[in-house]
Amino acid sequence: MADMGAERVTEAVADAVAVLRTAVDRDWSGVPAGRVEWSCLKTAEHIASDLIAYAGQLAGRAREKYVPFEIFLEDDTDAEGALQVIETAGTLFSATIRTTPREVRAFHPYPFRSANRVGFAAMGVAEVLLHAYDIAEGLGLAYEPPAHLPEYVLTRIFPEVQPGPDPWRTLLWATGRGELPDRAPRTQWRWSNNLVLPTERLTLQGVTPASAAELAAGGDGDFEWVEDGPFDGTREAAGMAVKAYEAGVHRPEFGLFVLVRREDGRAIGGMGFHGAxxxxGRAEVGYDLAESARGQGYATEALRVLSDWALARDDVSSLCATIEPDNAASQRVIARAGYIRATVEQEQSYGEMETGLRLYVLSGGAG
Structure with a gap:
């Protein structure tokens, strides 16, 4: 899957501007924009400023904080001028996305303090769609973007939001701008970029619902895989993540991670949890590697980091893994990561297991 972030930003800007341009004969500075606290003109300035800021984060490879600059409209800027600035900012942002390598991450505070080009693209599209809606609401215009644009946003930076039959109204609900049947109104919200955990030779990159769907369907999930990857277990885990997302129970930090080698940016396997x-406080882990990446300690290295991260949380007390008795390689991985064979009592406490599997556990403070 070649991510379409730059194209989606361009399309979102063009569609929004076309609608808003029908009202440029009005004084936007004196009209409130929907439910936000700004005027329509100030909201347009905010759209352009965010697009430029996101471009700056990626272009500047900012790691610790925002690049310290901002843009403002000149005092005599009218509605048409504001739209021209949005178009210009969108073009610059799209160009930046296209020229940013896949593995680059830059600072963004929510929730894991970084985002890649896909995350920034989705945030940019969200800014355009949502604030164009605010402006249109203030001006009394009808505005509804093509469904694939809000779907692009939802499946990349709203992984905890159960999809609905209408992506646009689901996004409006998710951001406190609308209602959905059988769902309580949202008064607080925050989008969520994917979690990335570094190891010495790898990065464990959290898989978004969009990438999981691609992997489950036989695609690459927007990762550059080694020639014999991904292995079947990764595709099965991606399918589990998709089902959890569709059911509204997906917690992305307890989903699937793809293991990416630092030296060449190639994906070599999958690792993650079978659920929250x-x-x-018990969670089950699973993992697999492409055959060409086995026997080099990658799985052990990744599992140690993932396990340490999980057990450092307040909501995790222990981890487990089930392994077939004849899978000696996996047993060596789990042992080197600090897991031990479960006792009969522990097996009983974890409930029913598939017949013949062995249970290994790691408790907080034990590894």
Missing amino acids: PDED
């Missing part, structure tokens, strides 16, 4: 921790 249960009420006792």
Whole structure:
């Protein structure tokens, strides 16, 4: 899957500007923009400023904080001038996305303090769609973007939001701008870029619902894989993540991670959780590697980091893994990562297991 972030930004800007341009004969500075606290003109300035800021983060490879600059409209700028600035900012942002390598991440505070080009593209599209809606609402214009644009946003930076039959109204609900049947109104919200955990030789990159759907369907999920990857287990885990997302129970930090080698940016396998921790704080891990990447310690290295990260959380007390008795390689991985064979009592406490599998556990403070 070649990510379409730059194209989606360009399309979102063009579609929004076409609608808003029908009202440039009005004084936007004196009209409130929907439910936000700004005027329509100030909201247009905000759209352009965010697009430029996101371009600056990626272009400047900012790691610790925002690049310290901002743009403002000149005092005598009218509605048409504001739209020209949005178009210009969108073009610059799209060009930046196209020229930013896949593995580059830049600072963004929510929620894991970084985003890649896909995350920034989705945030940019969200800014355009949502604030164009605010402006249109203030001006009394009808505005509804093509469904694939809000879907692009939802499946990349709203992984915890259960999809609905109408992506646009789902996005409006998710951002406190609308209602959905059988869902409580949202008064607080925050989008969520994917979590990335570094190891010495790898990065564990959280898989978005969009990438999971691609992997489950036989695609690459917007990763550059080694020749014999991804292995079947990764595609199966991606399918599990998609089902959890569709059911509204997906917690992205307890989903699938793709293991990417630092030296060449190639994906070599998948690792993650079979779901969020249960009420006792227990979670199950699983992993697999492409055959060409096995026997080099990658799985152990990744599992140690993932396990340490999970057990440092307040909602995780122990981790487990089930392994077939004849899978000696996986047993060596799990042992080197600090897991131990479960006792009979521990097996009983974890509930029913598939017959013949062995249970390994790692408790907080044990590894």
